[in-house]
Amino acid sequence: MVKIKYLLIGVLVVIIGIVVAFYFFPNEEKRVKKRFDFLSEWVSKSPDEQTFTMLQKMKNIGTLFDEHCELNAPGQSLSGSYAREEISTYAGSARSHFSQLDLKFYDFHTVFPEKGIAKVTLTGRLAGKSTAGEQVDETRELDCVLKKIENKWLFSEIEIVEVLKK
Amino acid sequence: MAINKKIRQFFFPSFTPKFLIRVSLVALFAYLFFGYLCIPFTIQGISMEPTYRNGGINFCWRLHTLFSEPKRDDVVTVRFAGSKVMLLKRMVAREGEQVEFRDGGLFIDGQKIEEPYVRYPCHWNLTPRRVEKDCVYVVGDNRSMPIESHHFGQASKSRIMGVPLW
Numbered sequence: 001m002v003k004i005k006y007l008l009i010g011v012l013v014v015i016i017g018i019v020v021a022f023y024f025f026p027n028e029e030k031r032v033k034k035r036f037d038f039l040s041e042w043v044s045k046s047p048d049e050q051t052f053t054m055l056q057k058m059k060n061i062g063t064l065f066d067e068h069c070e071l072n073a074p075g076q077s078l079s080g081s082y083a084r085e086e087i088s089t090y091a092g093s094a095r096s097h098f099s100q101l102d103l104k105f106y107d108f109h110t111v112f113p114e115k116g117i118a119k120v121t122l123t124g125r126l127a128g129k130s131t132a133g134e135q136v137d138e139t140r141e142l143d144c145v146l147k148k149i150e151n152k153w154l155f156s157e158i159e160i161v162e163v164l165k166k
Numbered sequence: 167m168a169i170n171k172k173i174r175q176f177f178f179p180s181f182t183p184k185f186l187i188r189v190s191l192v193a194l195f196a197y198l199f200f201g202y203l204c205i206p207f208t209i210q211g212i213s214m215e216p217t218y219r220n221g222g223i224n225f226c227w228r229l230h231t232l233f234s235e236p237k238r239d240d241v242v243t244v245r246f247a248g249s250k251v252m253l254l255k256r257m258v259a260r261e262g263e264q265v266e267f268r269d270g271g272l273f274i275d276g277q278k279i280e281e282p283y284v285r286y287p288c289h290w291n292l293t294p295r296r297v298e299k300d301c302v303y304v305v306g307d308n309r310s311m312p313i314e315s316h317h318f319g320q321a322s323k324s325r326i327m328g329v330p331l332w
Contacts, residue, residue, distance in 0.1 A: 106246075106247070106248060106250035106251050107246065107248025107249070107251070109247060121247050122247050123247040123248060123250065123251045125251055137210070137211065139246060140246070141246040142247075161246075163244065163246055163253075163321060163325065164244070164253070164304065164317060164318060164319035164320065165319045165320050165321075166292070166295075166318065166320075
């Protein structure tokens with residue numbers, strides 16, 4: 001009986017150890033996913049957002065991107081190479097057209113083709129309400145490339161995948 | 167008395183090894199069945215109205231398309247990067263066929279197709295285009311909105327996840 005008790009305590013300690021290690025020492029995949037969590041948090045907007053919060057978020061969005069980021073959106077005027085500051089300004093300007101925004105990411109598939117480079121395929125869904133009261137709900141598949149620079153994963157390429165081709 | 171005991175046993179079962187094995191097997195079966203074979207989803211959007219209403223609940227039955235090709239008029243689910251967010255559309259043309267819209271009417275290889283499921287007025291015009299190899303052409307039933315606002319077109323067959331159960 002005593003032996004079983006010690007065995008159970010041992011198993012419990014091992015499980016707690018694994019959970020702690022998993023939580024406090026995230027692997028590279030989790031670090032990459034965290035960048036998307038930040039992007040989602042900073043692009044999203046609540047109806048009562050204060051100006052200070054808005055400016056802070058705009059500034060923060062820029063920190064997620066490489067010095068130059070390649071955007072490729074077929075059939076849209078967005079395609080091209082953008083500087084970090086341009087992306088920050090563009091995001092701020094785009095956010096100002098909405099009273100409410102919610103960006104969420106699903107179905108992450110991450111591969112590391114070489115050291116310091118992560119390729120992520122995922123689904124992005126942007127839902128919200130424009131300042132004119134129009135409902136917006138857009139879902140797209142995205143191919144993203146992130147580079148590890150100074151121990152931070154930064155977006156360097158974002159491409160919108162054409163799932164349905166008219 | 168015996169019934170009372172059975173009811174009590176049903177709601178407050180004793181955690182015997184047999185019971186734990188049974189619960190684990192049920193949980194495993196439910197995970198595999200609802201995670202991979204019969205995926206539950208909620209309908210968000212009006213693109214399939216009136217056939218499928220916004221807010222409806224359904225299941226994506228995967229075996230239907232796993233062993234056979236979808237047929238014309240089948241309603242199918244089209245995946246993005248995974249199965250968390252999917253599109254619900256009707257398949258109107260197969261590979262090699264020519265799709266065209268003339269004043270709201272659907273023409274396949276120059277022949278007008280009767281579509282009893284399209285109940286709302288439609289005035290779309292789309293120049294003829296051929297469905298590429300290994301692709302199918304999908305459209306929503308609600309075509310009352312401008313053609314630019316409706317998400318439709320050809321999708322790779324590999325993106326077809328299944329059909330709704332009802």
